[in-house]
Amino acid sequence: EDQVTQSPEALRLQEGESSSLNCSYTVSGLRGLFWYRQDPGKGPEFLFTLYSAGEEKEKERLKATLTKKESFLHITAPKPEDSATYLCAVQARVDYKLSFGAGTTVTVRA
Amino acid sequence: ETGVTQTPRHLVMGMTNKKSLKCEQHLGHNAMYWYKQSAKKPLELMFVYSLEERVENNSVPSRFSPECPNSSHLFLHLHTLQPEDSALYLCASSQELLAGAYEQYFGPGTRLTVT
Numbered sequence: 001e002d003q004v005t006q007s008p009e010a011l012r013l014q015e016g017e018s019s020s021l022n023c024s025y026t027v028s029g030l031r032g033l034f035w036y037r038q039d040p041g042k043g044p045e046f047l048f049t050l051y052s053a054g055e056e057k058e059k060e061r062l063k064a065t066l067t068k069k070e071s072f073l074h075i076t077a078p079k080p081e082d083s084a085t086y087l088c089a090v091q092a093r094v095d096y097k098l099s100f101g102a103g104t105t106v107t108v109r110a
Numbered sequence: 111e112t113g114v115t116q117t118p119r120h121l122v123m124g125m126t127n128k129k130s131l132k133c134e135q136h137l138g139h140n141a142m143y144w145y146k147q148s149a150k151k152p153l154e155l156m157f158v159y160s161l162e163e164r165v166e167n168n169s170v171p172s173r174f175s176p177e178c179p180n181s182s183h184l185f186l187h188l189h190t191l192q193p194e195d196s197a198l199y200l201c202a203s204s205q206e207l208l209a210g211a212y213e214q215y216f217g218p219g220t221r222l223t224v225t
Contacts, residue, residue: 041221
């Protein structure tokens with residue numbers, strides 16, 4: 001069974017204080033790893049898809065990386081508007097379902 | 111309208127009521143999903159439709175009944191719910207089901223409270 005574990009559960013940052021979120025996964029052949037951002041009371045918003053180890057993708061202050069066992073979401077010089085819950089999900093090669101982690105809630109203080 | 115829309119955004123219902131949640135996707139996708147999101151827990155997949163055919167019923171109680179009349183619309187009919195069914199219900203769509211790693215796009219959700 002596919003498993004996704006995100007850490008830490010919560011992260012409090014000062015504005016401008018860079019940090020990383022971790023997503024550890026086990027899957028029988030990875031089709032894709034997905035990162036989403038979710039604001040309170042809203043649906044998840046798609047950020048990135050990573051397909052193979054070594055791949056990196058960037059969007060503004062966010063950078064996602066992938067190894068064979070985990071993915072990192074790096075937040076560089078965060079701003080208060082980066083405050084949200086970040087979700088990681090994996091899709092196995094032989095399946096269509098996404099297995100989600102419980103998320104990391106990031107709070108950025110001005 | 112763009113993306114994935116859901117109505118209503120908030121719903122309070124008694125345990126004996128019958129209500130329906132509606133989802134519409136404006137992305138031209140072929141697959142649609144219902145998820146349940148409870149506090150501090152990962153998203154739980156409930157139902158999956160591909161080209162209007164149900165391909166997944168993830169051990170969901172029969173008090174939840176999905177309907178997909180066409181590839182753009184998805185409903186979740188609710189009846190005789192329990193208080194533990196209170197959660198955020200999310201609809202999502204993706205381009206295809208199996209051909210490639212297609213990201214899912216989510217609607218804003220319906221916050222359901224069962225009293």
